[in-house]
Amino acid sequence: MKLKESPVLVSIVHLVLWPVKLLALWIFLRGHHLPGGGFIAGLVMAGAVALLRGMAYGYEEAVRLLDIPFPAVLGLGLAVATVTVLGPALLGHPVMKHAFGRLSLPLLGEVEWATAVLFDLGVFVVVVGTVKAILLQIGAGKAREPGRPGAGERGAMPIRLRR
Amino acid sequence: MELLTAIGIGVLFAAGTYLLLSRNVVRVVLGNSLLAYGTNLMLLASGGLGRGAAPVLVEGVEVYTDPVPQALILTAIVINFGVTAFLLVLAYRMVQEHRSEDLAHLRGVDDE
Amino acid sequence: MAAALGAIVLPFAGAVLMPLLYRLLGRRLGYAALAVAVATLALVLSIPEGFSGTVNWVPQLGIALTVQADGWGRLLALLITGIGTLVMLYSILYLGAEEDLGKFYLYILLFMGAMLGVVLSGNLLVLYVFWELTSVASFLLIGFWYTEESGVYGAVKALLITVSGGLAMLAGITILGSIAGTYELTALVDRRSEVLAHPLSGVALVLILLGAFTKSAQVPFHIWLPDAMAAPTPVSAYLHSATMVKAGLFLVARLWPLFSPHPYWTGLVSTVGLATMVLGAYLALQKTDLKAILAMSTVSQLGLILSLFGYGTAEGVAAGILHLFNHSTFKGLLFMVVGIIDHMTGTREVTRLSGLARAMPVTAALAAVGAGAMAGVPLLSGFVSKELFLEASLHGPLGALAAAVGTGASILTTTYCLVLAHKIFYGPETHDTPKHPHEAPWPMLLPPAVLAAVVVAVGVYPGLVEHGLVAPAVAAVLGEEPHLHLALWHGFTPALGMSAVALVGGLVAYRRLDALAALLGRIAGSIRLHANAVYDYLWWREKAVERWARAITSYQMTGFLRDYLVFILGAAVLGILTTAWMKGLRIGELNLAPVEPHEWVLMGVIAAGALTTLLARNRLVAIAALGITGLPVSLYFAWMRAPDLALTQLVVEVITTVLFLLVFAHLPQLKVDPPTPRYRDVNVLVAVAVGAVAALYTLLAAGLRRFPPEIARYYLENSYEAAGGKNVVNVILVDFRGWDTLFEITVLSMAGLAVYSLTRLGRSREAEEARGGESW
Incomplete structure (x- = not known):
C-alpha cells in the first residue's frame, strides 16, 4: 500500500469509484424487499470509497481530501434515525410507526414508498460515517510508522512493573 | 449437520479463547474476532439449520427459516466490527506508547 | 401520625442544626440539645396509645414507613427520650468547653432519632435501617475522643461486631420476608403458623438473633461493650446501658409473638442469656475500673433480661419488661454517679478510691440507691423485678436449673454492687486521688437524683408504672391482657428465699472479697481462649481478616487481562x-x-x-x-x-x-x-x-x-401486511425492532468516535512534541 499517486491507479480509482457508489445505492434501495439494506450498503460504500481513495492517494492525503467532520456525519445519521423514530409521535401515532404505500409518479410509473427506508437511511449514514472515520483515521495513523523521526525515537511512557 | 456445526463452533471458541488468554495484545484482538464468528454461528444454529427458504417473502413459498437470529446476527456483525476497530486502535496506541505488546507488562501499580 | 413521625424526625432535624448552632451558642449548645430532647419527649407522650399508621416508602420492595407505637414501643420511646433528656442535662456540666460540642450533640441526637426509629417502626426493613444507624452513631460517639487509641479501638470494635451481627440480621430478615411475603410486623405475626412450618424459619431465627445478641452484647459478643467505655460517660450512661444495648432485647421481645413457639427459641435465647448473666457478673468482679465494672454488670443484666424472654412464658415476658425498665433507670443512675466520681476525683480506679462519702454524701446516697436496686434490696425497684425473675425462672422451661444459675449470678451481683456502693465510699479517706474530692454542683446531681427518685418510687409502689407503662408493653408483646400483680410482698415464696440467699451470700462474699478475687483470678488464669483474643487476631493486632482479604484480592486482581x-x-x-x-x-x-x-x-x-x-x-x-x-x-x-x-x-x-x-x-x-x-x-x-x-x-x-x-x-406473517417489506430481516431491523437498531447505531457511532479521537490524540501529541512541547 505504498502505491502513492500513481497516475494509472488514480485514473482507475476514479473510474471505479462511481460504479461502486451506485452499487451501494442499489443495495440500499433493494433492502426493503430483497437482501440488502442500510448496513450492507453503508459498509460497501464506506469500505470501497475509503480503501480505494486511500490506495490511490495515500491515507493522509485522503483524509485531507475528504476533510469532512466525522462527528457531524455521525450526528446527522443518528438525527435522521431518531426523527423517523420519534416523528410519528408528533403526528399522534405510536413511536416508530412507519407508513408505506404506492405512488404514481409521472416518469417512473408506480413506485413504492416506505418511511422505514428513511430510518434505514439514518443507519446507512451512520455506518458510512463510522467506517470511513475508522478506515481513514487508522490508515492515516499508520503512516506514522515507528522509525520516522518524532515517533520511533520517542521514549516509551514509563510503566512501573510489579515486583 | 448440527453435530458438524457444533464441532466447528467448538473449535472456533477454543481457538478464540486461547488467543484471548494470550499475553500478546494482537493475538487478543484476533481471538475476539474468532469468538465473534463462533457466536454468530451458534446463534444461527440455535435458530434451526437449513429448514425452509431464506426469509425474503416470495409468492407461493410457505416455509421460511427463522428471521429472528438472522436479525440478531446482522446487528452483532456490525457491532463487532466497531468493537474490533476500537480494539485495534487501542492495541496500536498501546504498542506505540509502551513499546510493548505484552499485556503482562501493563499491570497497574500496587497500591502499596 | 404527626406526633409519631415528628418524634422520629425532630431529633434528626435537631442533630443537623447542632454544628450551626454551636457557632451561635458556643458552650451553651447543650441547652439547645436539651430543648430538642424535651420537645421529642413531649411528642412521644402525645402519641396516642396503640397508635399505628403507614406512609408508603418503597412500595415495590414492600417497604413502608409503618409506625407501630404499641405499649412496647412506647415504653422504649419513653426511656429513650426521658433518659435522653436527663443525659443532655448532665452532659452540659460534664463536658468541658474545650470539647467539640457541636459534634457531640450532633451524634447524640442522631442516635436518639435512630433509636426512636428502631422502637417505633412496624416494618422490619425500616427497623433494620435505623438499627444500623444506631451502630453508626455509637461508633461516632465511642470514638468521640478519637485522638486516644482506646477511643479508636473501642469504636472500631463496637462497629465491626454490631454491624456484622446486623448483616446477619438483614439476611435473616430477608429470609423471613420471603417466607411470609411481608416485612410488616403485624402481618408476620398473623402468618405465624406458616412461618414456623417453613424449613428455613430456623435459619432466619438464628440469623436475626445474631443481630440481637451482638447489639445487646451477649456472649461471646460481649467484648465490645467494655471497650465502648472509652466514650464520654454521658454516652455510656445513655447508649451503652440505658438504650442502645436494649435494642437487641427489644427486637427479641418484638419477635416473641412470632418465634417463641419455635423449638430453638428457649434453647438459644435463654441459654445465651443465662450464660451471659453469669459470665458478666464474674467478669465484673475482676475489674477495678468503675466504668468497666458497670459495663460488665450491664452485660450480666442484659443476659438476665434476655433469658426471661427466652422462657416463652407470659410470666417471663412481664418480668423481662419490668426489669428492662428498672435496669435502664438504675444503671443510667450508676453511670452518672461514676461520671461524677471520675470528674471530681480524677480517677475511676477502685483501688485508689476510699471513704468518699464524707466529701460527697449526696453522691454516696445516689450510688447506694442505684447499687441497691441492682442487687435487689427491698423497697428499691430492682427487688420487685428480681423476684419476678427468680419466680419466672423457676416456673420456666429450664426450671430449677435456671433458678439456681440465676441465684448464683445474683450472689456475684450483690458482691460487686457492694463494691460500688460501699467500698469506695466508706472506710479510711484517701488522699491518693489526682483531684481533691468534693461534692458535685447540683445541676450535675439533678439527673441522677431524678432517676433515683424513680427507682425508689417504683420500689415502694410498683403500681406506679404497672398500669401506665408495663402492662401495655407486656400486652403488646403477648397479644393479650397480662395478669400482672406487681407487689412488694408475695408471701413466703421460693423466690423470696432465693432473693435472701442472693443478698446474704453476696454480703458474705463481700466480707471475704480478697479471697474471692484470688479464686476468680485463678479461674481466669486457667482459661485459654478469650473472645477478645479472637477479635484482636481477626481485626486488630494481627488483622487476619485484612490480610486474608488482601491475599484474595491480590490473587484475583492481578491487573493482567x-x-x-x-x-x-x-x-x-x-x-x-x-x-x-x-x-x-x-x-x-x-x-x-x-x-x-x-x-x-x-x-x-x-x-x-x-x-x-x-x-x-x-x-x-x-x-x-x-x-x-x-x-x-x-x-x-x-x-x-x-x-x-x-x-x-x-x-x-x-x-x-x-x-x-x-x-x-x-x-x-x-x-x-x-x-x-x-x-x-x-x-x-x-x-x-x-x-x-x-x-x-x-x-x-x-x-x-x-x-x-x-x-x-x-x-x-406481518412483515408485508403491516410494514410493507418483503425482506423480513431488514423489516425487523428497521421497523419491528427499530429501537434496538437505533441504539445499535448509537453504539457504532461511539466506537467510531473513540477511534477518531484516539488516533487524533496520538497525532496532536506528536505534533506538539515535534514543536518541542513537553511530553507527559
Whole structure:
C-alpha cells in the first residue's frame, strides 16, 4: 500500500469509484424487499470509497481530501434515525410507526414508498460515517510508522512493573 | 449437520479463547474476532439449520427459516466490527506508547 | 401520625442544626440539645396509645414507613427520650468547653432519632435501617475522643461486631420476608403458623438473633461493650446501658409473638442469656475500673433480661419488661454517679478510691440507691423485678436449673454492687486521688437524683408504672391482657428465699472479697481462649481478616487481562455445566440433517483457519488466516439461507482484514516472553473447556425448542401486511425492532468516535512534541 499517486491507479480509482457508489445505492434501495439494506450498503460504500481513495492517494492525503467532520456525519445519521423514530409521535401515532404505500409518479410509473427506508437511511449514514472515520483515521495513523523521526525515537511512557 | 456445526463452533471458541488468554495484545484482538464468528454461528444454529427458504417473502413459498437470529446476527456483525476497530486502535496506541505488546507488562501499580 | 413521625424526625432535624448552632451558642449548645430532647419527649407522650399508621416508602420492595407505637414501643420511646433528656442535662456540666460540642450533640441526637426509629417502626426493613444507624452513631460517639487509641479501638470494635451481627440480621430478615411475603410486623405475626412450618424459619431465627445478641452484647459478643467505655460517660450512661444495648432485647421481645413457639427459641435465647448473666457478673468482679465494672454488670443484666424472654412464658415476658425498665433507670443512675466520681476525683480506679462519702454524701446516697436496686434490696425497684425473675425462672422451661444459675449470678451481683456502693465510699479517706474530692454542683446531681427518685418510687409502689407503662408493653408483646400483680410482698415464696440467699451470700462474699478475687483470678488464669483474643487476631493486632482479604484480592486482581478472563470464563463454564446438569438438560432428539460434502469442506476450512490463526508465528500469517476463516463463515451463512448475513459478513471481513493490515503490518514484531508451562497448561485447559461447552451448548440448543416459533411466525406473517417489506430481516431491523437498531447505531457511532479521537490524540501529541512541547 505504498502505491502513492500513481497516475494509472488514480485514473482507475476514479473510474471505479462511481460504479461502486451506485452499487451501494442499489443495495440500499433493494433492502426493503430483497437482501440488502442500510448496513450492507453503508459498509460497501464506506469500505470501497475509503480503501480505494486511500490506495490511490495515500491515507493522509485522503483524509485531507475528504476533510469532512466525522462527528457531524455521525450526528446527522443518528438525527435522521431518531426523527423517523420519534416523528410519528408528533403526528399522534405510536413511536416508530412507519407508513408505506404506492405512488404514481409521472416518469417512473408506480413506485413504492416506505418511511422505514428513511430510518434505514439514518443507519446507512451512520455506518458510512463510522467506517470511513475508522478506515481513514487508522490508515492515516499508520503512516506514522515507528522509525520516522518524532515517533520511533520517542521514549516509551514509563510503566512501573510489579515486583 | 448440527453435530458438524457444533464441532466447528467448538473449535472456533477454543481457538478464540486461547488467543484471548494470550499475553500478546494482537493475538487478543484476533481471538475476539474468532469468538465473534463462533457466536454468530451458534446463534444461527440455535435458530434451526437449513429448514425452509431464506426469509425474503416470495409468492407461493410457505416455509421460511427463522428471521429472528438472522436479525440478531446482522446487528452483532456490525457491532463487532466497531468493537474490533476500537480494539485495534487501542492495541496500536498501546504498542506505540509502551513499546510493548505484552499485556503482562501493563499491570497497574500496587497500591502499596 | 404527626406526633409519631415528628418524634422520629425532630431529633434528626435537631442533630443537623447542632454544628450551626454551636457557632451561635458556643458552650451553651447543650441547652439547645436539651430543648430538642424535651420537645421529642413531649411528642412521644402525645402519641396516642396503640397508635399505628403507614406512609408508603418503597412500595415495590414492600417497604413502608409503618409506625407501630404499641405499649412496647412506647415504653422504649419513653426511656429513650426521658433518659435522653436527663443525659443532655448532665452532659452540659460534664463536658468541658474545650470539647467539640457541636459534634457531640450532633451524634447524640442522631442516635436518639435512630433509636426512636428502631422502637417505633412496624416494618422490619425500616427497623433494620435505623438499627444500623444506631451502630453508626455509637461508633461516632465511642470514638468521640478519637485522638486516644482506646477511643479508636473501642469504636472500631463496637462497629465491626454490631454491624456484622446486623448483616446477619438483614439476611435473616430477608429470609423471613420471603417466607411470609411481608416485612410488616403485624402481618408476620398473623402468618405465624406458616412461618414456623417453613424449613428455613430456623435459619432466619438464628440469623436475626445474631443481630440481637451482638447489639445487646451477649456472649461471646460481649467484648465490645467494655471497650465502648472509652466514650464520654454521658454516652455510656445513655447508649451503652440505658438504650442502645436494649435494642437487641427489644427486637427479641418484638419477635416473641412470632418465634417463641419455635423449638430453638428457649434453647438459644435463654441459654445465651443465662450464660451471659453469669459470665458478666464474674467478669465484673475482676475489674477495678468503675466504668468497666458497670459495663460488665450491664452485660450480666442484659443476659438476665434476655433469658426471661427466652422462657416463652407470659410470666417471663412481664418480668423481662419490668426489669428492662428498672435496669435502664438504675444503671443510667450508676453511670452518672461514676461520671461524677471520675470528674471530681480524677480517677475511676477502685483501688485508689476510699471513704468518699464524707466529701460527697449526696453522691454516696445516689450510688447506694442505684447499687441497691441492682442487687435487689427491698423497697428499691430492682427487688420487685428480681423476684419476678427468680419466680419466672423457676416456673420456666429450664426450671430449677435456671433458678439456681440465676441465684448464683445474683450472689456475684450483690458482691460487686457492694463494691460500688460501699467500698469506695466508706472506710479510711484517701488522699491518693489526682483531684481533691468534693461534692458535685447540683445541676450535675439533678439527673441522677431524678432517676433515683424513680427507682425508689417504683420500689415502694410498683403500681406506679404497672398500669401506665408495663402492662401495655407486656400486652403488646403477648397479644393479650397480662395478669400482672406487681407487689412488694408475695408471701413466703421460693423466690423470696432465693432473693435472701442472693443478698446474704453476696454480703458474705463481700466480707471475704480478697479471697474471692484470688479464686476468680485463678479461674481466669486457667482459661485459654478469650473472645477478645479472637477479635484482636481477626481485626486488630494481627488483622487476619485484612490480610486474608488482601491475599484474595491480590490473587484475583492481578491487573493482567488473562487472569481476569480465566476467572470469568472458568465461572461461565462451571455455571453453564451446573445449570445443564441441575436442570437435567439432555441433548434431545437431533433431527440431524444429512451432511453434504461441501459442508465438510466449509467446516474444515473454518477449523483450519482458526487453528492457523492460533498457531501462526508470523503476525501477517495470522491476520491472513483470520480472513480465510471469515470467508467460509460468510459462505456458510449463504448456505443456511441467510443472504443478508452472507453479504454483510463478506464486506465486514474484507474491511476488517484491511484494518488489521493497516494497523499492524508495519509495526515491528515485538517479542513477548515465552510462557511458562503452567501458564500455558491453564490456558489450554480453559480454552478447551470453553470450546467443549460451546459445542455442547449448540447441541443442547438444537435439541431444545428453538426460538419460539410464534415470534418468527408473527414477523413472517406481518412483515408485508403491516410494514410493507418483503425482506423480513431488514423489516425487523428497521421497523419491528427499530429501537434496538437505533441504539445499535448509537453504539457504532461511539466506537467510531473513540477511534477518531484516539488516533487524533496520538497525532496532536506528536505534533506538539515535534514543536518541542513537553511530553507527559
